[in-house]
Amino acid sequence: MTVSTTGTAPETMTGATAEAAGAAASQHGIIGRPVARIDGPLKTTGTAEYAGDFHLPWMAFAVPVQATVGKGTIRSLDVTAAEAVPGVLAVLHRGNMERLYRAVPNDPNATVSETRPAFEDDRIYYWGQYVALVVAESLEQATAAAAVVKAEYAAETPEVSRELEPFAGKWNTVSTRGTVDAAFAAAAVKVDQTYGTPAETHNPIELHATVAVWDGDRVTFYESTQGVVNHRNAMAQILGVPRENVTVVTKFLGSGFGGKLFPWPHCALAAVASRKLQRPVKLVVTRTMMFSNVGHRPVTEQRFRIGASADGKLVALRQDALNHTSLVDSFDEGCGEATGYLYSVPNLTVASALVGRNVGSPMAMRGPGAVPGLFAMESAMDELAVALKMDPVELRLKNDATVDESNGRKFSSRHLRECLETGSAKFGWKQRTPQVGSMRRDGKVLGWGMAAASWGAYRFACATTVDLNADGKARVRCATQDVGTGLYTIFAQVLAEKTGLPFERIEVLLGDSSMPEGPLSGGSWSTATVLPAVAEAADGAIASLLSIAASTPGTPLAGADAKTLRMTEGRVHRATESAGLPSAGVPFEAVLQAARLNGVSADGRSGSVFEDPKARDLSMHSFGAQFAEVEWEPEIARLRVSRVVTVIDAGRIINPRAGANQIRGAVVMGVGMALLEETVYDRRNGQPINGNLADYLMATSADAPEIDVTFLDYPDFALNSYGARGIGEIGLAGVAPAIASAVYHATGVRVRKLPIRIEDLMQA
Amino acid sequence: MTEETVLREDQQEIELEPVGAVKAEGQSVRVTRRTFLSGLGATGLMVTAPLAASASATTANGAAAATAGKTHVVLKVNGEEHDLGMLDSRATLLDTLRERLYLTGTKKGCDHGQCGACTVHVDGRRVNSCLTLAAMAAGKDVTTIEGLGIPTRMHPMQAAFVEHDAYQCGYCTSGQIMSAVALMKEPIGESDGEIKEAMAGNICRCGAYPNILAAVKQVRGQMKNS
Incomplete structure (x- = not known):
């Protein structure tokens, strides 16, 4: 993994330097350091309880x-x-x-x-x-x-057909500006195609x-x-x-x-x-x-009409997206999630509608809306680049947006251009020759494709409690849960930064609804949501501790002005004393013991971004670029994804080690989405006919390509004081269209309906 | 059945008392997985392919399954003998470990031998414990993730998984580690591709494969150098 140093926040340590300094005792700078997740020993020994x-x-x-x-x-x-x-x-x-x-x-x-x-x-x-x-x-x-x-x-007879057209029902307009149909009709270069994604099961x-x-x-x-x-x-x-x-x-x-x-x-x-x-x-x-009772990503069918001037400036963009839903719920996938703001285009309409099917209720799956929506839009953009005889990276750069044109708001932080340029350089995109099948290596045909990615940034209400205890430990409690990616460690990092205590003296208690109410683990918002609340609670507990230190007879700090005291590396000392010296001040637990207290506590609360005057007038999103290489062996109809370069602009990354792991994992899931995954319903009885892990194919270790992850490092301080946005879903966005475009580049076959199957390529 | 037969790679040797026969002192019968299952007939097959309780299942077969008998089973797990008394013959090794011995480090991901989350070692070889009846493991050495190491004293593979962040949610991790440890003794080549193929039976939906590969390579390297 590499951590880009092109960001604007010099105080943030990059992965490389932090790793070198990682052995140091100081917890200063632990935010942004690639520390090992604290639950590793439990997860690798079968001790973690699910x-x-x-x-x-x-x-x-x-x-x-x-x-x-x-x-x-x-x-x-x-x-x-x-x-x-x-x-x-x-x-x-x-x-x-x-x-x-x-x-x-x-x-x-x-x-x-x-x-x-x-x-x-x-x-x-x-x-x-x-x-x-x-x-x-x-x-x-x-x-x-x-x-x-x-x-x-x-x-x-159940209705489970994957084909959602013809559809005669009611369409809802999700977003509109300008006069899209007239602009499309008058456009010099056009793409008008329909793209489909299958029912995918979370599994x-x-x-x-x-x-x-x-x-x-x-x-x-x-x-x-x-x-x-x-x-x-x-x-x-x-x-x-x-x-x-x-x-x-x-x-x-x-x-x-x-x-x-x-x-x-x-x-x-x-x-x-x-x-x-x-x-x-x-x-x-x-x-x-x-496969049947606990949700899936619904089938989508999306018609995209994109019109551009002869020199590649977008003039019209229209997305008409259908998704299936169950007969007991109306689940809208929201395929227009990223359509309205990703590119600059004066005339745009996004419309959507639902089609009932005899299937269990769909449910949000990693990057709902954006992931299938971007498969369609970025595939259409690639087709437009081909029609324009223009480089697909160049096409994106030419149409980069400076404001969110769907609502006129400024972006809090948008670096899509740098994602595209950095990815292009790291991938070696300049060496790409655009002709189909024109690149070869070791007797295999190479295909190179790319796509842009985006996902929203959110923060919701959160409450936490931090305790500093006379047993020398700091503890944080929150009724949220670690979905598996590293939230326990994020909490510990904030508490370590604030108190200077090593992880061994920090307890993170999550996953119990009786604790202070925290967020759902969804939408990539957990980290952005919990950070300010933990910080506030820690600051409150430390302030309480310092005040007690100043007023407790018998400690060396008695009588001091609490404002002149600090807590560093677990010790309470005067600001004038060098932090970290064993002689400076006293261990914090000694203060509590002298005051005959079990501990001090403080609550931290942070609100939703939608109620934050500093944030609500901004458009907040993460961005990314995906570059994919496929190897195609037409003689034996073998297709492999060999290499993916991913560049992510998701604000400040609190733990680049866990973060990069998450992005790599999302790319692996994207390989499955592009080439393997589809839940197939039996038309006779509606049964997911491949409802098992041998017939519903997901990427295995043998399918995982070489993956290079780069994080741009632009903190988004409008979202929270740490500048972190969240990375749960964006890594999956853009992977499938980048692979589909690479497949076109290798084979000349444009697959518009996922997954890409060998049968689709036999016509090559 | 008493003849010496050469076992195929996918067959296991287990020692069982023949049904309805009295075993003489010192006599043992060699039964392959195939003959063992065919000996159980329809009842046994119901167990290995539980049809997720579909309501249309044939009543006759189901009733037979429901009244299936019990078998006295003593399991040796992580070096310790556990007398399970008269155990439901249909109990898989996986469910027995989890629900009767409370060794819940071994996970159920599919119950069909398709995901690898339940991987344990039986006499040092990796097996899917969901496809193994508990009775088939009697008299063998069963090792689970708990037998490899504990948080304060981890097996080198467990430590390497922590070092390389070779997991995310951790649910498939026990199976990944059991496979990785067994793989050390398997005739697998040097290349990344061969390790990836050898680990392909363990699905990680979080996609931590690059880090799993790094952890496995590190331990292989250590073993070669030691």
Whole structure:
């Protein structure tokens, strides 16, 4: 990994220099240093506890029964055989289970993924819908009994077609300026094409899991969720209990990619079964259910019309985007996410519409809207470059925007131009010859392609508490969760920076809804959201400590003006004394001990960016550029992605080591999106026909290309005092179109419908 | 069955008492995975391919599965013997480790041998514990991630994974590490490509593959130099 030093923040250490200085005891400059994540020893020894790892005495196991038709009505449900299976404790279904409530619609603090609770009616809306739940003493017994629940259906033919056109329904205008149709008609050079992305399944390797346990009228969930607070609020509404009676615990999450943002029907089922049996109940969904019952990125079909002048200036851009949704929810993928602001174009319209299908409800998947939207737009831009006989990097540079033309706002920080130029230089783009199939290496045809990337920057409300304890430790608490990428370490870095304590003396407690309320892990906003709140809480706790030091008799600092005291490297000392000297001041715990205190605490709060007068009039986004190389062997129809260069402008990177890992991982996912991933629904019964990890292909180690990640280093101080934006999704944006363009360059085949299959290239 | 047979690479040797036969002192029967499964008939196959509880499954087969018997199983895991008493014959090694021995470091990712998250060592070789019935592992040495090292005393591969940030969410990590450790004894070439192929059975959805490769290469290098 390389860290660019072209940024404007000289106080930020670059990765290379920080690594060299990393051994130093000082925690000064730990923000931006590529430190090892603090949970590594737990994750590599099997010690980290994920939801399904919790075991409680007298626990029972629940296995849902799935519908085997994609549309219809349950005619009868025979559970006699299942109930007769040894060890079975209950078979719950619509006929015998207490009603679940719905969560309040549009309550932003209690969002659910599928609004229809399990067993609400006898209709089947999609294949795999839960029709019953078996609970037994053991997993083997529950699994066997679930297999003998006999359901009869009045089956109808489900509609699961990937083709969304022809569409006769209502379109919504998402964004518009100028007169796009007239401008397009008059344009000198045009592209008018339709692009498609398939249903993609999130497929985190951790199966969704719920362990529910009641204690009287209080329930605790050990849950795989990207939002413990939201989960608590939603479960309270669905189960009809006060919010205070629900606790949600997510210590470690086996990632989610959006699929675990909000509760799914199985979560409440586990709780209902537990309440009925008065026993803890564990419910782990199967991989089969992961394809039908816990969301997916919906199919999209997007028509792009781009018009340009003969010299490559955009004059018209029109995106008409369809995405499929389920019949129980209206999920808008938002394919126009990045369309309105990425380029300068006077005439633009983005419109979208939804098409109902007999599938489970879709759910936001890494970079929702922007990722499929940019596949279409950046592919169209590449086609425009070909039509213009213009270099595709040059085309982007020529149309770079200086303000957000969708709303007239200034960008808080936009360095797309530098991403393109840096990526071009690192990739060696100048050596590219534009003719199809004109580049070769080791007997293979090379294809080089590129695309721009973008994703929004957000900050939401967050509260944290920092404690400085007489045992010499600092502790921070927040009801947010580490989705798996490094939030524990981000908290520790801020606390280390503020207190000067080493990580061994810092405790980070996350993933418990009873702590101060923190954000959902989504939208790449966790880091930007928590940083100011942790900093404020730490500052508050330190101020309290210094005030106590000044007023506690018996310490060397007694009688000093608290304003002249500092906390450095875990010690309280006078500002005039050199920090870090063993003789300077006293250990902070000595102050607390002298004052006979267990510790001092302070709360930190930060608000949403949408209520921040400094930020709300700005357009805040991250930017990036992706450059991809493919190797094509036409003789054996073998296509490999061999190299990707990624340049990311995401503000200040708090931990470049974890950050680069995350970007590389997103690129790997992009290789899968481009070449491998598609959930295929059986037209006869709506079943995801490749609903397993052997038939739904995801990139393996053998598919991972050489990946070069560069972070530009422009802190975005409008978003927060650390200048950090967030990097969860942007690494995936632009990868698929860069690969598709590289494939065109190698083969001459323009694939507009992902994934790119060998069959598509056989015409080459 | 008593004849000496040459095992294929995908077959394992396990010692079992023949069904309905009394085993004489010192006598052992050699059973391959294939013959073991065919001996179980439909019941056994139901277990290895649980159809996710589809409601249309045949009642007869299901009922047979539901009433399947129990087997006395003693497992040796991480050097320690565990008498599991009369264990449900359908119990996989994975579910037995997780739900009965509470060794939850071994993860379930697919239950179909497709993701590698459940990888453990049986007699030093890597196997998918979700595809292994617990009874098949009786009398063998089972090693799980907990047996490799603990946070304060990590195995070199665990330490290398930390050093190279060779994970993100950590869920597939146990399986990755168990595969990587077993790989050290496998006849695999020097190139990055060969290591990547040898690790391709362990899916990391977070895509930490470049860092996993770096960790595996480092430990291989150490082993060669030591």
